[in-house]
Amino acid sequence: MKQKFVPTYEGELRKHALQIPRCISECSGIRVFGRRIKSLVFSTDVAIIKNINADAVIAVYNFTPQPSITQAIISVSDVPVFAGVGGGYTNGQRSVNMAAAAEQLGAFGVVCNAMITNDAIRDIKSMVEIPVVFTVVSEHVDLDKRLAAGVDIVNVSGAARTPEIVAEIRAKYPELPIIATGGPTDETILSAIRAGANAITYTPPSSKDLFAKDMQEYRDWYEAHRREVDEMLNEE
Structure with missing residues (x-):
């Protein structure tokens, strides 16, 4: 099939902005509220978020989630933001409150880490309409219970084993939306896509x-x- 010609305009100042790897376009994407998302930049740096061509932002960080951080990221982002709401030290009602705040601030989804309780997932899902994303770090997680609690999308972050974990999840759940970390090279990104990932998170410099x-x-x-x-x- 003949490749389509895509006219491009960059400008002088903005042509130095960061570009996600083009191979990410090979994944199917996940449609959320009518927007097709193939690439998510993993960052909380507002300068990078403002100057990268990712389809969305996945804003998780290793501190207690705070509405002011979520608000700052959403205020500068030109694309949907999936905001972290905890799951480790921040759990239970605090995570539920963060999820409600994130939705009110305009987040497209909330991201729970691997330690979130099923009760907290249920409470978050009863509170918000936006999708609940659960981070998977091992194929040994009891995903059935997570999905029953209300998880809508999984975010596989298994370092070098990510493609293997994605493949195992995909074999069991053919239609489950899967985001996966893509790694540093086109080869590692394509490995995750071919294993069954619908969208890829990209960590910029x-x-x-x-x-x-x-x-x-x-x-x-x-x-x-x-x-x-x-x-x-x-x-x-």
């Missing part, structure tokens, strides 16, 4: 790494044009 690269380019450019720059500054 850190602001530190991006800045280090830019600063080195600035230093190299200055050394190459130092005389002209110094003359221009002295003239002023």
Whole structure:
């Protein structure tokens, strides 16, 4: 089949924005409230969130979830946000309250970590209409009970074993929406997709790494044009 031509406009300033790996387009995507989501950027950095072409944001972090953080991320994001609501130290009624707050702030979904209780999932599901995403870190989790409690989507995060876990879940649940971590290369991303993932989370370079690269380019450019720059500054 002939590949379709896609006209592109980038501009001068925004063409330096981050791009997700193109191979992610090979997955089916998950349709949420009419929007088809294939790629989710795993980040809480608002500068990165504002400057990447992912379909959605998965905003989970290793601190107690707070509505102010969710609000800040949603306020700058141009795409749907799936907000973390805890499940470890933050659990039970606090997670339920966070889920309700996230929905009111405009989140497209809430993400529970692997330690969330089934009771908390049931209470969250009774409180919100947006999808409940449960993070799977092992194929040994009792997923039947999680789904019965109200989980709508699973988010597989099994490091190097992610494709194996995805394949096992897909074999048992042919139509379950599965998000999976894609890893650092096209090969690892495609492995997760071919195992059955419908959407992929992508971890972008850190602001530190991006800045280090830019600063080195600035230093190299200055050394190459130092005389002209110094003359221009002295003239002023």
